[in-house]
Amino acid sequence: MPRTLIADTVNKVGETVQLAGFVDTKRDHGKVTFIDLRDRSGKVQIVGYKMLGELKVESVIQVTGEVKARPAAQVNPDLATGTVEIDVKSYEVLAAAQDLPILVDGDGREINEDIRLQYRYIDLRRERLNRNIRLRSKFVRALREGLYAQDFVEIETPILSQSTKEGARDFLVPSRLHPGNFYALPQSPQQYKQLLMTAGFERYFQIARCFRDEDLRADRLLEFTQLDLEMSYVEDVHDVMDPVEKVVKDAIAQVGGKLRDAQFPVYTYEEAMKEFGADKFDLRSEAEKADGTLAFAWVIKFPFFKKVDKSDAAEVIDGKSGWTFTHNPFSTPEKEFIPDLLAGRNIDKIITAQYDLVCNGYEVGGGSLRAHTREVLEATYKIMGYSQEEIEASVGHMLRAFDLGTPPHGGIALGLDRLVAVLTGETSIKECVAFPTSGSGSVSVMSAPGAVTGTQLEELGLSVKEQA
Amino acid sequence: MPRTLIADTVNKVGETVQLAGFVDTKRDHGKVTFIDLRDRSGKVQIVGYKMLGELKVESVIQVTGEVKARPAAQVNPDLATGTVEIDVKSYEVLAAAQDLPILVDGDGREINEDIRLQYRYIDLRRERLNRNIRLRSKFVRALREGLYAQDFVEIETPILSQSTKEGARDFLVPSRLHPGNFYALPQSPQQYKQLLMTAGFERYFQIARCFRDEDLRADRLLEFTQLDLEMSYVEDVHDVMDPVEKVVKDAIAQVGGKLRDAQFPVYTYEEAMKEFGADKFDLRSEAEKADGTLAFAWVIKFPFFKKVDKSDAAEVIDGKSGWTFTHNPFSTPEKEFIPDLLAGRNIDKIITAQYDLVCNGYEVGGGSLRAHTREVLEATYKIMGYSQEEIEASVGHMLRAFDLGTPPHGGIALGLDRLVAVLTGETSIKECVAFPTSGSGSVSVMSAPGAVTGTQLEELGLSVKEQA
Numbered sequence: 005m006p007r008t009l010i011a012d013t014v015n016k017v018g019e020t021v022q023l024a025g026f027v028d029t030k031r032d033h034g035k036v037t038f039i040d041l042r043d044r045s046g047k048v049q050i051v052g053y054k055m056l057g058e059l060k061v062e063s064v065i066q067v068t069g070e071v072k073a074r075p076a077a078q079v080n081p082d083l084a085t086g087t088v089e090i091d092v093k094s095y096e097v098l099a100a101a102q103d104l105p106i107l108v109d110g111d112g113r114e115i116n117e118d119i120r121l122q123y124r125y126i127d128l129r130r131e132r133l134n135r136n137i138r139l140r141s142k143f144v145r146a147l148r149e150g151l152y153a154q155d156f157v158e159i160e161t162p163i164l165s166q167s168t169k170e171g172a173r174d175f176l177v178p179s180r181l182h183p184g185n186f187y188a189l190p191q192s193p194q195q196y197k198q199l200l201m202t203a204g205f206e207r208y209f210q211i212a213r214c215f216r217d218e219d220l221r222a223d224r225l226l227e228f229t230q231l232d233l234e235m236s237y238v239e240d241v242h243d244v245m246d247p248v249e250k251v252v253k254d255a256i257a258q259v260g261g262k263l264r265d266a267q268f269p270v271y272t273y274e275e276a277m278k279e280f281g282a283d284k285f286d287l288r289s290e291a292e293k294a295d296g297t298l299a300f301a302w303v304i305k306f307p308f309f310k311k312v313d314k315s316d317a318a319e320v321i322d323g324k325s326g327w328t329f330t331h332n333p334f335s336t337p338e339k340e341f342i343p344d345l346l347a348g349r350n351i352d353k354i355i356t357a358q359y360d361l362v363c364n365g366y367e368v369g370g371g372s373l374r375a376h377t378r379e380v381l382e383a384t385y386k387i388m389g390y391s392q393e394e395i396e397a398s399v400g401h402m403l404r405a406f407d408l409g410t411p412p413h414g415g416i417a418l419g420l421d422r423l424v425a426v427l428t429g430e431t432s433i434k435e436c437v438a439f440p441t442s443g444s445g446s447v448s449v450m451s452a453p454g455a456v457t458g459t460q461l462e463e464l465g466l467s468v469k470e471q472a
Numbered sequence: 473m474p475r476t477l478i479a480d481t482v483n484k485v486g487e488t489v490q491l492a493g494f495v496d497t498k499r500d501h502g503k504v505t506f507i508d509l510r511d512r513s514g515k516v517q518i519v520g521y522k523m524l525g526e527l528k529v530e531s532v533i534q535v536t537g538e539v540k541a542r543p544a545a546q547v548n549p550d551l552a553t554g555t556v557e558i559d560v561k562s563y564e565v566l567a568a569a570q571d572l573p574i575l576v577d578g579d580g581r582e583i584n585e586d587i588r589l590q591y592r593y594i595d596l597r598r599e600r601l602n603r604n605i606r607l608r609s610k611f612v613r614a615l616r617e618g619l620y621a622q623d624f625v626e627i628e629t630p631i632l633s634q635s636t637k638e639g640a641r642d643f644l645v646p647s648r649l650h651p652g653n654f655y656a657l658p659q660s661p662q663q664y665k666q667l668l669m670t671a672g673f674e675r676y677f678q679i680a681r682c683f684r685d686e687d688l689r690a691d692r693l694l695e696f697t698q699l700d701l702e703m704s705y706v707e708d709v710h711d712v713m714d715p716v717e718k719v720v721k722d723a724i725a726q727v728g729g730k731l732r733d734a735q736f737p738v739y740t741y742e743e744a745m746k747e748f749g750a751d752k753f754d755l756r757s758e759a760e761k762a763d764g765t766l767a768f769a770w771v772i773k774f775p776f777f778k779k780v781d782k783s784d785a786a787e788v789i790d791g792k793s794g795w796t797f798t799h800n801p802f803s804t805p806e807k808e809f810i811p812d813l814l815a816g817r818n819i820d821k822i823i824t825a826q827y828d829l830v831c832n833g834y835e836v837g838g839g840s841l842r843a844h845t846r847e848v849l850e851a852t853y854k855i856m857g858y859s860q861e862e863i864e865a866s867v868g869h870m871l872r873a874f875d876l877g878t879p880p881h882g883g884i885a886l887g888l889d890r891l892v893a894v895l896t897g898e899t900s901i902k903e904c905v906a907f908p909t910s911g912s913g914s915v916s917v918m919s920a921p922g923a924v925t926g927t928q929l930e931e932l933g934l935s936v937k938e939q940a
Contacts, residue, residue: 007705024705026672026877044623044674062877066705098705099844101877125873128671137673141625148613155512157609159906163631163657163681164643164695166920175632176928177643177657179921180685181913184936187921189631189645196907199917203596204494205605206512213631213681217648227632237475237492237534237566376567401917405593409494409530409569438627439664445649449667449869452634453653456644464644465937468652 005068011045014085016071023048023090024066024098026129027059029109040083041067041090048085052092062108062129064099067092117434121448124439136436139259140424144211146255147231154247156207156233161196163189163213172318173217175226183465189215192417194334195402197234198374201413202405209233211420223432225421226441231369234415238373241304241359244414245270248361248369249302252418256298261427264292264299268361272305286365293364296429300363306330308337308345308356309387325389327351331358333384334402335372345383361418364426371416378403473536479513482553484539491516491558492534492566494597495527497577508551509535509558516553520560530576530597532567535560585902589916592907604904607727608892612679614723615699622715624675624701629664631657631681640786641685643694651933657683660885662802663870665702666842669881670873677701679888691900693889694909699837702883706841709772709827712882713738716829716837717770720886724766729895732760732767736829740773754833761832764897768831774798776805776813776824777855793857795819799826801852802870803840813851829886832894839884846871 008021025043037056040047050056050067059065069092080086105122106115108129120127127133148158167174167188174188190196193212200208212232218224238244249268256263264287276283283306287299310330312323322328329335337345341354361369375381381403385395396403421433434440439448446452461467476489493511505524508515518524518535527533537560548554573590574583576597588595595601616626635642635656642656658664661680668676680700686692706712717736724731732755744751751774755767778798780791790796797803805813809822825841843849849871853863864871889901902908907916914920929935 024879042672044672064877064879098880099874099877102875104876123876125667125670126876128668128673134672137627138625141627144626145616145620148616152613157606158612159605159609160681160697162695162907162909162915164683164909164920165915166918166922167924173648173931175645176924176932177645177921179913180641181688182921184923185921186924187915195918199593200596200906202593204510204512204602205596213628215632219649227630229628401919406567407570408572408591408594409532409567411492411532412566438668439630441630441632445647447630447633447655450634450663451869452632453645453647453650453655454634455652456635456654460644463641466934467937469933469935 007066009045010041010043010048010085013048013071013090014088017073017088018071020068020070020093021090022066022068023050025064027061027063027065027101030056030059030061032057041065046084048083048088048090049080050090050092052095056092056095059097060101060103062101062104062126063097064101065095065097067095069093118442121440121442121446124448128438133435136424136428136430137438139428140420140436143255143259143424143427144231144420146258147251148209148211150251150254151207151209151233154207154251156209157205158210159200159205159208160210161190161193161200161212165190165196168195175215175217178464178466180463183463191216192230193232194332197232197415198334198402198410198413199405201234201236201376202408202410204236204411206236206411207233208235208415212417223434225433225437226445228433229420231418231420231423232415233417234413236411236413238412238414241357241373241414244371244373244416245302245359248371248416248418249300252300252361252423256427259427262295262297264288264297265301268300268302270302270304273303273307274305276303283360284362284365284367288364298363298426300361300368303360303362304358305338305355306358306360307352308335308341308354308358308384309351323388325387327387327389329356329384329388331356331360331370332372333388334374334381335384336375336380342380345387346379348383348387351387357414359416361416363423366422366426367419368422368426369416369418371414373412373414376406376410376412378406381406475534477513478509478511478516478553481516481539481558482556485541485556486539488536488538488561489558490534490536491518493532495529495531495533495569498524498527498529500525509533514552516551516556516558517548518558518560520563524560524563527565528569528571530569530572530594531565532569533563533565535563537561586910589908589910589914592916596906601903604892604896604898605906607896608888608904611723611727611892611895612699612888614726615719616677616679618719618722619675619677619701622675622719624677625673626678627668627673627676628678629658629661629668629680633658633664636663643683643685646932646934648931651931659684660698661700662800663867665700665883666802666870666878666881667873669702669704669844670876670878672704672879674704674879675701676703676883680885688909688911688913691902693901693905694913696901697888699886699888699891700883701885702881704879704881706880706882709825709841709882712839712841712884713770713827716839716884716886717768720768720829720891724895727895730763730765732756732765733769736768736770738770738772741771741775742773744771751828752830752833752835756832766831766894768829768836771828771830772826773806773823774826774828775820776803776809776822776826776852777819791856793855795855795857797824797852797856799824799828799838800840801856802842802849803852804843804848810848813855814847816851816855819855825882827884829884831891834890834894835887836890836894837884837886839882841880841882844874844878844880846874849874 028040028042069090357373424436496508496510537558645655829837892904
């Protein structure tokens with residue numbers, strides 16, 4: 005007999021069906037045992053007479069039984085299948101469960117995080133997490149379809165790549181074929197996506213995995229996912245912001261999200277700092293916060309450069325002159341500031357064609373129109389104090405690509421983990437990732453990072469230093 | 473004036489339009505210059521009187537001009553826009569191109585591969601590659617939609633993970649937060665996807681990036697992409713093979729692929745070896761080869777175990793007893809062989825519930841029904857000579873998950889790079905990847921792998937050995 009999904013039982017009163025799923029809850033009433041059986045489509049009450057009593061919750065079973073309408077007084081309004089129950093004729097235990105290390109019937113927030121991550125495959129049975137992960141899939145599908153409709157092409161870019169010094173530390177991957185040399189995991193596909201514009205694809209996107217070897221502050225992940233896109237023949241920041249806003253709004257509508265503003269308000273950096281004292285802010289009233297409203301806004305007209313923060317090692321390296329970029333060295337200034345950039349003057353006044361997307365107090369995305377000529381990119385690096393040789397060593401391949409004809413272009417990256425978190429009302433992005441890393445950088449379920457063998461190190465031409 | 477896509481010019485005779493694109497070809501006839509202008513939608517002839525002559529091919533320009541119908545005698549049947557040409561009124565050079573290091577108007581096969589990869593962003597302008605990458609996007613979109621229609625959920629699994637000894641060498645990633653310890657990049661999401669079945673998702677898929685640190689034989693990539701999926705409550709190999717076959721066939725139809733067989737023929741391993749002397753084979757006639765037909769077939773009923781090949785280091789490690797798995801240690805035997813597996817007898821006769829998908833002589837996918845109980849997985853490892861302690865150390869987390877209730881399940885992984893190669897008629901998968909690695913393991917465009925600084929190594933607790 006083919007399996008029936010639990011949600012479909014309501015339409016099969018009087019029929020004999022086969023169901024399969026987890027024992028969600030169990031109540032014994034002497035000879036009669038009531039079980040809520042759970043599959044991907046929902047839950048239904050199944051009733052066993054002189055049977056089912058020995059089953060432990062969270063065991064996996066297959067049952068055959070008759071769908072019976074419940075008397076009006078016994079209808080369960082809390083269950084989508086509350087009008088029926090299954091009179092079990094026979095059943096088979098597909099996988100017996102031992103006692104669970106964590107309970108899955110609450111929201112789980114009170115459970116120690118390390119235990120939740122160790123047993124993530126149990127934690128994910130929790131309705132809240134299950135819903136988050138399913139909503140993520142649906143949301144990403146909607147984003148993709150919105151982009152396809154606008155003629156974007158999805159293109160994969162490498163994970164094994166070159167260190168590109170994008171602000172945070174790179175994860176390194178030792179090369180066995182070139183001992184003593186390393187690949188780096190990408191902090192973003194920034195350079196590859198610009199090169200796809202050189203290649204003429206015009207409209208690229210990717211749901212891209214990115215990596216940052218950071219000290220794990222609250223709610224940062226070692227690996228994260230961004231919706232990454234780039235467009236050619238753009239002249240104005242709105243040429244990117246408008247299609248992105250449309251795709252985001254349509255996708256949110258498809259997953260039932262509630263927007264505060266039909267059109268996202270736009271603030272300049274100066275206005276935002278004056279009004280909120282920060283370049284990310286929460287526009288919601290208390291009532292809007294309570295009902296899960298999403299308040300998006302754009303922030304534009306950021307300063308291109310800032311004075312180096314001497315306590316930040318990466319900034320000191322990048323900003324040899326005492327100046328470094330605020331957002332992205334590959335950005336172009338707003339048109340009227342290009343002469344200043346090329347001349348290296350009024351550096352603190354130069355405005356970059358950058359746009360950040362904020363939502364409910366978080367930065368959920370950022371992008372810019374890019375340098376697409378040698379002159380502009382070189383001028384940016386010169387302001388940061390790079391010599392011509394250092395520029396060639398750092399971004400020579402980009403300059404070469406610009407020399408060979410690169411259309412004007414711009415793009416954006418949206419933080420998908422954070423977007424799903426605001427959509428689901430979660431504060432922690434970990435609640436929206438199936439297998440996140442722990443606060444100490446350990447992966448969920450498995451034992452990593454871990455030791456490796458001497459042979460493996462030998463092959464890589466490496467040795468591990470004694471730890472003090 | 474908004475930009476018009478070149479393909480749309482045929483419907484705008486008499487109108488003034490603005491176009492943007494690359495100078496594809498140029499012919500000077502004294503005062504008149506003819507250019508084929510190329511954008512993502514196609515090419516069109518533009519005509520300049522006393523202008524355009526100074527442009528180098530592959531420069532990026534924006535032109536304003538009038539769409540004129542060509543006289544019947546001058547219609548170009550080779551161009552979709554061959555009925556019109558653009559009488560240029562004015563134009564702007566958006567990015568002047570210098571002389572190109574490689575030509576992009578042929579199929580490029582005669583050009584040195586290293587040069588092609590160094591200038592991949594130019595190589596990708598080539599019509600053949602451009603078409604391959606666009607078709608890949610379209611094909612993946614169709615696969616995804618087919619899976620969504622069958623109620624699959626897309627879920628991302630970690631890239632920073634644990635070494636799982638799946639046959640090839642793992643890439644390792646040193647941990648800075650845990651000096652001397654390493655993450656491994658996944659060879660497949662095998663264990664995570666099985667754990668998603670424990671979590672109750674029932675139908676998972678992912679377009680997953682995977683990694684193998686292999687000596688680069690012909691046409692292997694260090695990183696590759698697979699369509700990875702897993703399903704719960706499957707009893708028979710056809711419960712996975714049938715929906716997968718449907719998704720693949722529908723997606724191929726959507727990109728205009730031509731199938732030899734409306735239903736993929738199924739061979740047992742024994743039949744395949746007898747008929748073709750191999751477990752992958754090409755069913756096409758010479759005529760079918762010439763017209764790009766795709767000949768898929770399934771191969772089933774493989775032996776579960778084989779004698780260890782003593783020249784293969786990985787097999788020697790896995791097969792301590794002299795036996796190792798042929799395909800996947802997480803597979804389950806076909807039902808009737810479970811008693812033999814549990815008893816560790818007739819080892820050479822045990823048939824695994826494995827299914828491989830072959831196409832045009834290549835293996836394009838493989839999967840199996842899985843062990844979902846402690847007994848079966850332990851028995852498999854015992855046959856390979858693992859002690860109980862070694863089993864716990866290696867797959868203890870999987871056994872624990874099985875103890876906590878895991879539905880019977882099975883899945884498959886399809887090699888997406890190879891599938892796109894057979895679809896596009898390419899022999900090399902590199903022609904279907906935007907930025908592939910070279911034969912020596914160098915990444916395209918950038919200089920990686922490369923040296924890193926002493927500070928970086930210091931932070932990771934590593935030192936590089938002097939190379940002899």
